[in-house]
Amino acid sequence: MQLRDLLSTADVEFDLRRDGAVEVSELAYDSRAVSPGTLFFCFPGLTSDGHDHAADALASGAVGLVCERELDLDLPQAVVGDARAAMAPVAAAFFGDPTMELTVAGITGTNGKTTTAFLIREVLEAAGIQCGLLGTVKRIVGGAEQEVERTTPEAIDLQRGFREMLDAGDDACAMEVSSHALVLKRADAIHFDVKVFTNLTQDHLDFHTDMEEYFSAKRLLFMAEGGAPVIEVEGQGVVNIDDEYGRRLAGELRTGGAGELVDEACITFSAAGAEADLSARDVRYDATGSRFRCTSPVGELDVEMPLPGAFNVENALAALATAHALGLDLREAAAALRTAEQVPGRFEPIDEGQPYGVLVDYAHTPDSLENVLRAARRLTEGRLISVFGAGGDRDRDKRPKMGRFGGELSDLAVVTSDNPRSEDPGAIIEEVVAGTADCPPGRVVVESDRRAAIALALSEAGDGDLIVIAGKGHEQGQEFEGGRKIPFDDREVAREELRRLAAGTSS
Numbered sequence: 001m002q003l004r005d006l007l008s009t010a011d012v013e014f015d016l017r018r019d020g021a022v023e024v025s026e027l028a029y030d031s032r033a034v035s036p037g038t039l040f041f042c043f044p045g046l047t048s049d050g051h052d053h054a055a056d057a058l059a060s061g062a063v064g065l066v067c068e069r070e071l072d073l074d075l076p077q078a079v080v081g082d083a084r085a086a087m088a089p090v091a092a093a094f095f096g097d098p099t100m101e102l103t104v105a106g107i108t109g110t111n112g113k114t115t116t117a118f119l120i121r122e123v124l125e126a127a128g129i130q131c132g133l134l135g136t137v138k139r140i141v142g143g144a145e146q147e148v149e150r151t152t153p154e155a156i157d158l159q160r161g162f163r164e165m166l167d168a169g170d171d172a173c174a175m176e177v178s179s180h181a182l183v184l185k186r187a188d189a190i191h192f193d194v195k196v197f198t199n200l201t202q203d204h205l206d207f208h209t210d211m212e213e214y215f216s217a218k219r220l221l222f223m224a225e226g227g228a229p230v231i232e233v234e235g236q237g238v239v240n241i242d243d244e245y246g247r248r249l250a251g252e253l254r255t256g257g258a259g260e261l262v263d264e265a266c267i268t269f270s271a272a273g274a275e276a277d278l279s280a281r282d283v284r285y286d287a288t289g290s291r292f293r294c295t296s297p298v299g300e301l302d303v304e305m306p307l308p309g310a311f312n313v314e315n316a317l318a319a320l321a322t323a324h325a326l327g328l329d330l331r332e333a334a335a336a337l338r339t340a341e342q343v344p345g346r347f348e349p350i351d352e353g354q355p356y357g358v359l360v361d362y363a364h365t366p367d368s369l370e371n372v373l374r375a376a377r378r379l380t381e382g383r384l385i386s387v388f389g390a391g392g393d394r395d396r397d398k399r400p401k402m403g404r405f406g407g408e409l410s411d412l413a414v415v416t417s418d419n420p421r422s423e424d425p426g427a428i429i430e431e432v433v434a435g436t437a438d439c440p441p442g443r444v445v446v447e448s449d450r451r452a453a454i455a456l457a458l459s460e461a462g463d464g465d466l467i468v469i470a471g472k473g474h475e476q477g478q479e480f481e482g483g484r485k486i487p488f489d490d491r492e493v494a495r496e497e498l499r500r501l502a503a504g505t506s507s
Contacts, residue, residue, distance in 0.1 A: 001094065003039065003064045007078055010093040012086045014078040017070050022063040027094055027156045029087065036061030043068065043083035066090065088155035088188035098162035099191040103129070103172035105322050106187070108221050109198030111368045112315050113176040115343045116198060119319035120174040126336030127328050132165040134175035137344050137474045142168025152181030155188065179217035187221070192235035194325045195221050196318050200245035201367030215245050222253060236325040237266030240314060241276055267325055269317040271310060278321050280313050287357070287379045294320065298330045305337040309347055309375035345473025347372065350491055352498035356382065357466040360490045362473025364391065366401035369470055373409035382464035383411040387457045388471050390432050392423030399428065403435030412460060413444045416453035418471045419479040450478065450488065455497045469494060
C-alpha cells in the first residue's frame with residue numbers, strides 16, 4: 001500500500017512532506033528492525049527519541065517517516081501531532097484491521113489478568129471457538145506457544161499478532177491489557193467485543209502519580225477519549241463489583257454518563273455474594289481446587305475447577321461473565337472450567353515428593369500477597385512459611401505494606417531480593433522489613449540471596465507445612481543494575497533445592 005493511501009485509510013490527520021507515492025511493505029518503531037520498504041515511526045520514548053534514529057532508519061531502507069517534526073532527511077515524512085497515537089490506527093490499516101474479524105476479550109486490572117485470560121480461552125475453546133492468547137506468561141497463536149516480552153506489546157506488534165492469529169485459523173483472542181498500554185495508546189484501534197475489569201490495588205505508582213490516575217488509566221479501556229459513556233464505545237463491559245473501583249466503574253457505565261440507567265452497558269460479578277449479574281455462593285476450596293454455586297441470568301450453576309483460592313473464584317466469574325457477554329451457553333462454560341489448566345507461576349504447586357507443600361505465585365503487590373497468603377493458610381494445618389521481596393525502580397510505598405502482610409500472615413517470613421534492578425537490594429529489603437516492626441521476634445528473617453532464601457524456607461519446613469514463594473511466579477530471570485539479567489526461575493530453583501535436601505547435600 002502506498003504511504004498516502006495507508007495514512008488516509010487509517011484516518012490519521014497528517015501533513016505529508018514530499019511525495020507520498022511510495023510503497024510501504026513493513027512498519028517499525030525501532031530503527032534496528034528497519035528493512036527496505038519500511039515506514040518508520042519517530043516518537044519520544046523513556047530512554048531515547050525515535051527522531052534521533054531516523055537517519056539510521058533511512059540508511060537501512062526506510063521509505064517514509066511518521067514523525068512529530070520535519071527532519072532534514074530526503075524521504076517522505078508524514079508530520080503528525082502524536083506519532084505514537086498514529087501508530088495504532090496505521091498498523092491496524094496496514095494489517096487489514098484484523099480485530100474486525102477476531103472476537104477480542106481484553107482484561108485489565110491489577111491482579112487476575114493472566115488467569116482470567118487463560119480461563120476465557122479455556123471457555124471459548126470448549127465452545128469450539130479457536131482462541132489465541134496475549135499476556136504476561138505466554139502468547140498462543142494458532143495453538144502454538146510463543147515467547148512474550150511485555151504484557152501488552154506495542155501497537156505494530158499487536159496488530160501483526162492479530163493478523164497472524166487470523167491467518168493461523170484463530171477466531172478469537174483473549175488478551176491482557178496493561179495500564180501502560182492504555183496510556184501509551186498501544187491498545188488503540190483494537191475492536192474489543194468484551195472488556196473485563198478485575199480489580200485495582202496499589203501497583204505501578206512509579207508510572208502513575210496516584211491511585212486516581214491509575215484508575216483513570218484502566219478506565220480508558222471502557223470509555224472513549226474524553227470520558228464518553230460506554231454506549232458510544234465498542235464492546236460489552238464485565239466488571240468486578242467486589243472491588244471499590246469496580247463499583248465506581250460499573251456505576252459510570254450503567255448511567256451512561258447521562259444519569260439514565262443502562263443495565264446492558266456492563267455485566268457485573270461478585271465472588272463475595274453481593275447482588276450482581278453473576279454471584280458466587282457457598283464457596284469452598286482446598287488444595288485440589290475450588291467449588292461454588294453461581295447465580296446467573298440462566299439460573300444457578302454448580303462450578304468446579306482445579307484452581308484453589310478465593311481470587312480464582314473471582315477469575316472464574318470473570319470468565320463466565322465474558323462467556324455470557326459473548327452469547328455462549330453458560331452451563332457449557334461452567335463445565336469447561338472443570339479441566340482448566342494450571343497457569344504457570346500462579347499458585348503453582350511444586351512437588352518433588354516432599355512431606356510439605358510448596359507453592360509459587362506471582363504475587364508482587366500488597367493486595368495480591370495478602371490474598372495468596374490468606375488462601376494458603378486455609379490449605380494447611382501446619383505452619384505457613386513465606387518467601388518474598390519487592391522490586392527495585394518501582395513504587396516504594398508498597399514495600400513496607402508487603403512486609404506487614406508477609407509478617408502478619410506467615411508463621412515464618414523470609415524477606416529476600418526480588419528484581420532489584422538499579423537499586424541496592426539491601427536497601428529495598430530494609431524498606432520491606434520496616435513494615436514488620438510489630439511482628440514477634442524470630443518471625444521475620446532476612447536472606448538477600450534469593451536462592452539461599454528459598455533453600456532456607458525449605459529447610460525450615462516440617463511435615464504438613466506450606467511454603468509460598470511469592471513475587472516472580474513464571475519469570476525466568478532476575479534483573480540487576482544496568483539491565484543485567486541472570487537466569488532465575490523460582491519453580492526450578494525450588495525443585496533443585498528440594499532435590500538437594502532429599503539427597504542430603506547443601507547448596
